[in-house]
Amino acid sequence: MPHSLTDTNLRLLDGKLCSLCDTAYFDARIVDYLDALRSVIATLLRRQPVVPDLLRDFLAREIWKGVQFLAGSAMRLQPFEAIYGLRAAARDWIKEDVLIITALTQQQNFYFQAIHPLFYKITKDLLQLEVEADVVQVALPDVYRHKPLFSVALYHEFGHFIDRRFQLSANVELLFPNLTLPSLSAPPAGWTQEVFRNARKAHLREYFADLFAASYTGGAIKRFVDDFAANADVSTSHPKTYDRVQVIEALLTGKNHRVIEAFRHALHARQCPDLTPKYSRPNVEEAFVNLRTARLQGVSEVHGILEAGWEFLHQAADRDEGVWQHIEDADAERIVNDLVAKSIRNWMLGEQWSHAPADG
């Protein structure tokens, strides 16, 4: 049989998975997923049942992605506190229990990626192999792993993931092709119709990701967008920052906005969760002023502490009473992020403790 690059890749990937077998993963489901990938590889290499080469190539590419997720897993440096809220948000939107694998990157970048849904369909229907569905890789910068406030961007990226999953912004464009987007009522000079069409789609994707994040983190995403995309003008990939902030503000203050209404319509038709704020803001002032953790009262406050934490941080520099007058600005950022992280972690610990049987 002539040399097959796909076969070679599969064998190499199996070797890599084998070497990862001894890694102590936190989640037993990750171990099951690893074993399942190896089963798929073994079946493909046996060439029984027969799978067309193009489909084999596709499956091999998705397996490679899966190996990338596993090999890049943060494992012993899991940013539990930054991810907990996302897991809760995932349960709102995706009914199955999503298996989230976290990677810490050296890039100044946040992203989500997942195995293509066709992979699960083919392995189940054609190869008769069950592979855990909905494995998602979340990546955030390594330097932010103890900074939950800066991981607000993860909610925005998760919004993109949900959009891709349900094609919500595409649905809006399909339903409302004449919807006038802010600062994009007509193609700017030099843009072709095709560029303009693609920009509309891109802008809708960004608005949805912002609205998704705002429904969980409130004003925190607004501050983040303002800080990271300060004064950005309209581009083919992103709306003007001013317009993004206006749309977020409209959601948070309950004002009407045509972009929000369009998404609400699409979400309702698809019986998806709506964009109603799902967070409640805990009162952290008294706790943080005294350098104490806040005692959270539920998952909605785990989301809401991000908004509360951001606001406290922005005011910390102006505090001239109590212990905060003795704290330097650089320490203030570290302390607020740590208090937010520990408050979230304490909530998680309480949940784990109370849900475990007393006698094991």
Add this chain to the structure above:
Amino acid sequence: MHLLTGEEIKASMAPARGLFVDPLLDPGQIASSGIDLRLGYDFLVGVTTRRPSFDLRPPASDQPRGIASYFQETRRDLGDKFVLYPNQVVLTTTLEYLCVPENMSVNLETRSSLNRLGVHVGTSLQPGYTGCASLELFNHGHTPIELVVGARVVQARIFRLDATHAYLGKAPRKYVANVRPEVSRILEDSELARLRAIWERNSNAGRDID
């Protein structure tokens, strides 16, 4: 100085300025004359490097290797095991975040059960201290010990003092509101600069005589 009883500890846990322990997973942690505290989930494990020693008085011209580079960070979850090997230094913290009132101080000692396995920790928290208490674990025995994250490992004895002492304000503090183990910041001690100056002067005086 007065050692607080369990009842007095409970009474002193007022919301704003009193003794603060969070999370207190089990009220039974409050004993007759102290509180049992649990093993935290963040660890800094000492690693072997090519440097022969920690230089606590590096020459001024030298770029000292950060002490953090002699440790490797690792995290666990509640209920996970952490293996403490013989002769290994591991920094961790209590699971609980503590706030010590300005008129109290706290002594932390390993529980007798751990002492008998060769693990001993003894540390104290000053009045006004806030944060997860730092624990420096060392296995004096010959056998690795599998500690469990979240298990009770130390007992805190709390003393009420006759006067209040502010933690912040008079002099800069190295460890404030820490929620994970921090490596030693001993190199920031101002006296080390003075001692280096004394040593340099002594060295130069020696050369003059020669």
Add this chain to the structure above:
Amino acid sequence: MLAATSEKFGNLEPVRILFSIARTNPEQVPPTLVEHALAIIRQAKELLANPAAADQDTLPEAISLALAMRTHADLASDLEPIDTLQQIDPDVAARALEHLDAAFAD
């Protein structure tokens, strides 16, 4: 190139792979892929005619495809007559692939 393919077509990989295999060996397309890809095409045509028809059972891939068909008339006319695998001969598959590629060009 190859590695980028899945990302370029996103959730329309099932349709792309169907046409790619059918272009040379239509008999090799697994039934499960045929069923899934044809469902996407059928729903996309329904949405093109009636965008408000999208509901909780609508395949997300169908929405992407409907949008692509609306802005790329060539693709729409390729897919309009397709209801079964038998209607996809190598020429039909090759044309549809070319127009799908154009619809998702960078």
